[in-house]
Amino acid sequence: MTKSTEMADFTDQLIGICGAAHVLTGDEIEPRYRRDWLGLYESHPLYVVRPDSTEAVAAIMKACAATKTPVIPLGGNSGLTGATIAGEAEGILLLSLERMNQIRSIDGDGQVMIAEAGCILENLHKAADQAGLMFPLVFGAKGTAHIGGALGTNAGGLNVIRYGNARALCMGLEVVTASGEVMDLLPALKKDNTGYDLINLMVGSEGTLGIITAATLKLVPRPEAYATAMVVVPDVSAALKLMNFVQARTGGRVEAFELFGQLMYDLCVKYLDHITAPFSYSPPLSVLVEIAAGSAEDAKTDADGKLALTQQFEDILGEAFETGIAEDAVIAYSETQRRNLWTMREDTLDAMQRHGNWLLSDVSFQVSDLPGAIADLEAAFAAIAPGPFCIAFGHMGDGNLHSCARPFDEDPADHPAEAAAIKQALQDAVVKWRGSISAEHGIGTDKQAAMRELKDPVAYEMLKSIKTALDPDNLLNPGKLLM
Ligand SMILES: Cc1cc2nc3c(=O)[nH]c(=O)nc-3n(C[C@H](O)[C@H](O)[C@H](O)COP(=O)(O)OP(=O)(O)OC[C@H]3O[C@@H](n4cnc5c(N)ncnc54)[C@H](O)[C@@H]3O)c2cc1C
Structure with missing residues (x-):
């Protein structure tokens, strides 16, 4: 059988499983399958298939196993590490789960x-x-x-x-x-x-x-009510103390504690037309804090419509001001005001992208090491190149930083030496503080080399053995995660 006959047979098999409308090749493959969310990578799948049942996925995998066709499972394609990218000439089948949405x-x-x-x-x-x-x-x-x-x-x-x-x-x-x-x-x-x-x-x-x-x-x-505030803090250590203070005062009902460095705050205010700046000035460091009601009593409102929980939060923040771990705060008194704060946080990446391309990180440290690790990184970034950067940004409660930098305020791709130095500085901090190079976005293709270098060697070999045992022909997302 010739290669083209084999391929035609395989295509027919896929069509038999998914229907012709859901087996795409060549120009039928829409642009959304051909790039990643950040627009950093181009993808070149040979097929995009869209099964609608578990049985169909199993039948596709059987056909792929028989023909040794590599497969990348695709979700919303919002990953940030190049994990769904099909290289040219790899003959990849992109298996989109989008129709399995029940x-x-x-x-x-x-x-x-x-x-x-x-x-x-x-x-x-x-x-x-x-x-x-x-x-x-x-x-x-x-x-x-x-x-x-x-x-x-x-x-x-x-x-x-x-x-x-x-x-x-x-x-x-x-x-x-x-x-x-x-x-x-x-x-x-x-x-x-x-x-x-x-x-x-x-x-x-x-x-x-x-x-x-x-x-x-x-x-x-579902919590019956929330109290939410943007709180200005003097420094990262104070932010950490504030987090533990609010946890202690609420019996652990902190739902979110998000660190906002000045650059991120400024980018949101500058580029997000749909938000209202919480402060009339640009705070050097702030945190978005949300607590949840622990009882129906907390969700009651007074004659002015103020939630008991908001009053409780005001009192907690008042104490924090007195001890100097907080300096200023804007509290949300309505769902609209709360949404405004959250939209600012959720759309920060959009605001950044409107400014240009950035070097983004997704590192984590033990929570109590954050002040030291952030100080180290700020000194290292400042020594590498002038240009905007922000280390203190991200999910502070999880020790997770999404720092960002633009050497000379230009596309990092145009400054490879500085970009490499920044990546190295992040790795050095991870090694020094025994953190992780991937807190939540994964490894994909972006961090494979760093993972190979930094993961405990015994653990790395164990991961490879697991991959070989479960996928001996290396059909599932080959060339990602492990090297
Ligand atoms: C604006 C923005 C904000 C983000 N914020 C966060 C954040 O705060 N925290 C966070 O963790 N991430 C965040 N991300 C990253 C991203 O959204 C997440 O990693 C998300 O979970 C990826 O889901 P997806 O469906 O888009 O997966 P995809 O990008 O399609 O795939 C991601 C990986 O999962 C695999 N995969 C997909 N579907 C399956 C399946 N059915 N079975 C097995 N493997 C599968 C893929 O092969 C790939 O390796 C953010 C991304 C954006 C764009």
Whole structure:
């Protein structure tokens, strides 16, 4: 059989599984499949296929295993590490889960939902809300990212401090293996000590070990009210003290604690026309803090419409002012004001991109090491090149920094030496403080070399053995994560 006959047979097989409208090749492949979210990479899949059931995914994987066709599972394509990029001449089949977008069930008593991999996060939020509950995995790309992709990267986001990351919210999985078998671990068992934890293994594996087709997700009681404020702090140590102070005063009801360096604040105010600047000046360092009601009493309003919880938060912040760990604050007195603060945080990446390209980081440190690590990085970045940079930005409660830099305020691609020095400075800080080079975005292609260099060598070899055992022909997202 010639190569072109083989390919025609394979294409026919795919069409038989998905229908002709959902097997795309050549010019039929839309631009959205040909680039990553940041526009940094071009992708060259040979096929894009869009199955609508687990059985179809399994049949595709069987066909791919028989023909040794490599497969990249694709979610919302909002990942930031080049993990869904198909190289030229790799003959990659991009398997988009977008049509697998059904919520199979919501169990109010068990407080879980079973959702197919292609469900967009925002739709899961709405469905949980309608059931009087909450699915707390939230981040800027919530209107685009799929739950399959969020589990594939073990995404974190804005509420990890209270509810944990994607891994912590995943109680069960249905996965199609490299050979096209279906592994059903969907039951929401809180206790299951039957050997290795395969659910945890799949979460964060970036499509290299299996294709997630459905997940059982933990839901939580929906807080009856929130109190939210942007608080100006004198420095990072004070921010850390403030975080612990608010946690202690509220019995651990801090939902989010997001660090805002001055540059990020200024970029949001400059580029986001749809937000109102919280302060009349540009604070050198601030934090977005949100606490949740712990009881119905907290959600009661006074004659002026002020929430009891907001009063409680005002009192807490008043004490913080007295001890000097906070200097100023803007408290949200309405849902509109609260949304304004959150929109600012969620759209920060948009604001940055409107300014130009940046070198972004996603590093993490032990929370108590943040003041030292941030000071080290600020000194290192300042010594490398003039130009805007901001280290103190990100999910402080998780020790996670999304620092950014633009040497000479120009595209980092035009300054490769400075860009390399900045990446090195980040790695050096990670080594010195024993942090991580990837807090939540994963490894993809961007951080493969750094991971190879920095991961404990015994652990790295163990990861490779797992990959070989589960995907001996290296069909699943080849060339990503591990080298
Ligand atoms: C504006 C913005 C803000 C962001 N904020 C955050 C944040 O705060 N926290 C955070 O963690 N991330 C954040 N991200 C990164 C990104 O949104 C997440 O990594 C997200 O989880 C990716 O989901 P996706 O569906 O787009 O996955 P994709 O980008 O499509 O895929 C990501 C990885 O998962 C794999 N994958 C996709 N679907 C499956 C599946 N069904 N089975 C197995 N593997 C699969 C892919 O092969 C790839 O390796 C942000 C991105 C943007 C654009």
